[in-house]
Amino acid sequence: MGKKKIFKSAIISMGIIFSILGAGCGSSNSNAIKVGGDLELTGNNASYGTSAANGAQIAFDDINAAGGINGKKVKFIKADNKSDPAEAANAITKLITSDGVSVVLGACTSSNTMAMVRIAEDQKVPVVSPFSTNPKVTVGDNGKVNSYIFRACFIxxxxxxxxxxxxxxxxxxxxxxxxxxxxxxxxxxxxxxxxxxxxxxxxxxxxxxxxxxxxxxxxxxxxxxxxxxxxxxxxxxxxxxxxxxxxxxxxxxxxxxxxxxxxxxxxxxxxxxxxxxxxxxxxxxHYSVQNKTPEADKFIKEYKEKYQTDPDAAAVLGYDAASMIIDAVKRAGSTDPKKIKEAIAGIKDLQLVTGKITIDKNHNPVKQAVIIEFKDGKQIFKQAVNPQ
Structure with a gap:
């Protein structure tokens, strides 16, 4: 190979290396805010992951239609964890190291989210789970709070x-x-x-x-x-x-x-x-379509127009988790994962579809629950219960 070809080949190789390195750091130089979705799109819990992805997509589409966050559009990059903890770990690794996301939405089930915790902590990229209710998602067996893990649901x-x-x-x-x-x-x-x-x-x-x-x-x-x-x-x-x-x-x-x-x-x-x-x-x-609020009515209308069905809890919590991420990126004024993490931890009195939330010291939202009764296949709102 001649010197010119060697020199040209070296430049191309270095370009590839720099592009790979750039993809894995959540860089603020990107023209888009990259948000990962580590979700159950197939497998035994596909109903949850699909609904959460649909709800989150509405939130991101709405903010993009309004001009984006701080002038940048959100790019929602979804990875299928196949309803399996090992696949959830693989998915978050890909989203962080290959896709270069600054924050991850997911997973829906507690076991899948718990499989993501160590990777998120090591890579220092925040995760907001829409639907994982096990306390160990945010607080480990050692009693320490997982710094980069949050959720949109009660525990x-x-x-x-x-x-x-x-x-x-x-x-x-x-x-x-x-x-x-x-x-x-x-x-x-x-x-x-x-x-x-x-x-x-x-x-x-x-x-x-x-x-x-x-x-x-x-x-x-x-x-x-x-x-x-x-x-x-x-x-x-x-x-x-x-x-x-x-x-x-x-x-x-x-x-x-x-x-x-x-x-x-x-x-x-x-x-x-x-x-x-x-x-x-x-x-x-987490909510009932019959428990009316302006925020819920707006979201339900949008969801039904787009997907021709009422949203379930996973859809609503997907939307709420996305709204938490949007709020945090706005206040952080950056796509730096550490700054986004700090902004999520600082959420206070944020109005979501499932109610107004504040993130507590254990990275859990303080919020109400509802009881639903089934009558002839229909969900009937029974009562709302506020935290003590």
Missing amino acids: DPFQGTVMGNFATKTLKAKRVAVYIDNSSDYSKGLAHFFEESFKKNGGEIVDEEAYLQKDSDFKATLTKIAASNPDMIYVPGYYEEVGKIIKQARDLGITVPICGGDGWDSSKLVKIAGAQALNNTYFTN
């Missing part, structure tokens, strides 16, 4: 306490069976906090059983649960298995109330369980 101690009080005071339940997804940090954590609250109110846990994600036949365990003669069954799982559990429980003649958490909120639940089977079931959630 399981609050959600579990709300349902524990509802079971005791409204449903008048005294004997409860608990049916846990043993492969889910979310399910195990929520069950713990519900049991703690229910027993504190004088209730008795008469049976505790377990299943695994992707199980499909629950009849043997449900027969055992029925034999314990509970007043209510608590199933803190995700819609795919919950729908089958409720359908099979009703097929076995179990008529007592069945209750759960926000993991129930998917349009697919009614398709899986059937409208009739869902009567006399209740779950804690």
Whole structure:
């Protein structure tokens, strides 16, 4: 090879190296603000990730239509974590090192977000999870707050306490069976906090059983649960298995109330369980389309126009998480991940679709919960519960 060709080749090679290095640093020299989306777009929890992506996209489209943030447009780069913790870790690595994002929105399930924590902390890129409610997402087993991890949703101690009080005071339940997804940090954590609250109110846990994600036949365990003669069954799982559990429980003649958490909120639940089977079931959630506010009405209208369906909780929380990121980037005046992290930590009285929030010292939002009842396949707003 001649000297000119060698020199030219070296210049090209250096250009490639610099472009790779530039892509991985969240540089403020970019013409766009790059926001990553580490979301469950396929797999067992695809309903959540797809809804969250749709909700977030509306927020980013709206701000771009208004001229962007500080004169820059937002580029939302989505990566599919396939509803799997190992894939969630791979996705955030790609978003940070290859795509050069300054902040990441996701994941939706607690196990997937927890798989992202160490990478986000090491790379010093903030993460805002829309829908992960396990306390360990933001505070590790060592009691230390994860500096770069935040969320848009309430946490399981609050959600579990709300349902524990509802079971005791409204449903008048005294004997409860608990049916846990043993492969889910979310399910195990929520069950713990519900049991703690229910027993504190004088209730008795008469049976505790377990299943695994992707199980499909629950009849043997449900027969055992029925034999314990509970007043209510608590199933803190995700819609795919919950729908089958409720359908099979009703097929076995179990008529007592069945209750759960926000993991129930998917349009697919009614398709899986059937409208009739869902009567006399209740779950804690982040919002209700029937709990009217100007912010909710505006978002619901936009969402229905774009996607021809009512938004579920994951969609709303995707929008809220995106709104938190937009607010933080505006106030940071920069795409520097550290400055964005500090701005998210400083959120105070920010009005979102799910209510006004302030981020507390553990990086969790202080906000209300709602209780939803199913009647003939329709979600009916039962009551709102504010944090104490």
